[in-house]
Amino acid sequence: MNPDALTGARILVVDDQPANVLLLQRVLERDGFTHIKTTTDSREVLPLFAAFEPDLLLLDLHMPHTDGFELLSQIRPLVGEDTYLPVLVLTADMSKESRQAALTMGANDFLTKPFETTEVLLRVRNLLHTRMLHLRLADRSQGFAATAERERAALEEARLDTLTRLALAAELRDDDTSAHTQRVGDLSAEIAARLGADTDEQELLRRAAPLHDIGKLGVRDAVLLKPGPLTEEEFAHIRTHTTVGARLLTDSPTPILKAAEIIALNHHERWDGTGYPNSLAGLAIPHHARIVAVADVYDALTHARPYKQAWTIDRSITEISAQRGLHFDPDVVDAFLMTAMADHH
Numbered sequence: 001m002n003p004d005a006l007t008g009a010r011i012l013v014v015d016d017q018p019a020n021v022l023l024l025q026r027v028l029e030r031d032g033f034t035h036i037k038t039t040t041d042s043r044e045v046l047p048l049f050a051a052f053e054p055d056l057l058l059l060d061l062h063m064p065h066t067d068g069f070e071l072l073s074q075i076r077p078l079v080g081e082d083t084y085l086p087v088l089v090l091t092a093d094m095s096k097e098s099r100q101a102a103l104t105m106g107a108n109d110f111l112t113k114p115f116e117t118t119e120v121l122l123r124v125r126n127l128l129h130t131r132m133l134h135l136r137l138a139d140r141s142q143g144f145a146a147t148a149e150r151e152r153a154a155l156e157e158a159r160l161d162t163l164t165r166l167a168l169a170a171e172l173r174d175d176d177t178s179a180h181t182q183r184v185g186d187l188s189a190e191i192a193a194r195l196g197a198d199t200d201e202q203e204l205l206r207r208a209a210p211l212h213d214i215g216k217l218g219v220r221d222a223v224l225l226k227p228g229p230l231t232e233e234e235f236a237h238i239r240t241h242t243t244v245g246a247r248l249l250t251d252s253p254t255p256i257l258k259a260a261e262i263i264a265l266n267h268h269e270r271w272d273g274t275g276y277p278n279s280l281a282g283l284a285i286p287h288h289a290r291i292v293a294v295a296d297v298y299d300a301l302t303h304a305r306p307y308k309q310a311w312t313i314d315r316s317i318t319e320i321s322a323q324r325g326l327h328f329d330p331d332v333v334d335a336f337l338m339t340a341m342a343d344h345h
Contacts, residue, residue, distance in 0.1 A: 006033075006129065007032040009055040009131070010037070010052055010054045010055045010056075011054060012036075012038075012056070013037070014045050014068075015038075016041075016060060016063040016064060020115070021038045021040055025038055027115075027117050028121075037052050037054070041065070042064070042071060043065050045071055045075075046078075050078065055086075055131050055132075056087075056088065056124065056127055056131065057086070059072070059087055059090060060091065061091045061102060062093060069101060069102065072105035072106050072107065084130065086108045086109070087109075088110070088123055088124065089102050089107045089110045092113040094110070156253070156254045160207070160254070160256060164210060167181055167213065180303065181212070182210055184210060185208075187299065188209040188288075189202040189206040190339045191291050192288075192291055192335075194336075194339055195332070204255060208260040209292045211264060212245070213264075214245045214248055215242060216241045217244070218244035219241050220237065223238055239268070239276045242276065243277055246265035259288055262289060263286075265277070266280065266286050270326070271290075272326050282329075291332055293327070294332050297328075298317075298336065301315075301320075317337065320333060320337075
């Protein structure tokens, strides 16, 4: 490291003897240091330390009011365990007990009074050199961490994009408009807003809900596209799309995919406990799944499928209302009705 690079470091000098402070300031300034703060009153140290944020502290041990030992104990919590801030102790007391106490409290080196100029500069530069190396390593570590986080976020976004495309592929098998998933996402977000969700939760639902039927990728075409009633075996097969979807979405650290996994598994549970795959009832059904259940059924009712014609909006709203407290969470139905009425009129 270029020695001149150290001269911009911030140095705080604390000594109750004005002559010592003046001497140290002159020695440092003659050597090119330009950012020096000094005080002879230990009561000023903490606010000065916080405002100045020094790279090196030159600290007398024996002072009136607050001594150096007490100041060390007060300063260390401000610095943090992971930050290297060198402390050069100024003292005429070279007893073993004082040195051990100072080192225990965070001192790094000692200058014995009276000062010798060459020794002052040598110790100051050595400590500052170490400080700058620590700062450089910390910057690199933060840079690596930020890069890793960006890469992780990009990978998760790519995974979400891939899964969204797979969900669209699954949807196209029985909905040639390919808009069902997005409509369910939008309506789920609107219902959540009526229930008091903040904008972050609304957006989470808007992006997670469209993945609710991704498990249909595992359903046979002969069953999914069958125009007539399903047999018991066929119905059992189609119900597996909940568990298949959850497996496709599992083990993601991102909130969107975590929510999508829960929704995929539980959006066919019923408030009265007669749903699938786990026969959950009431509040045991995850909140987001209860919202998507209403949005999904409403959209399915109002749009044609291979096995049914589209219902009118009024008929669909009436059916959702009739299932309040049976198939659906009453509070979610109430929020849906307010949304549907506002949109319908």
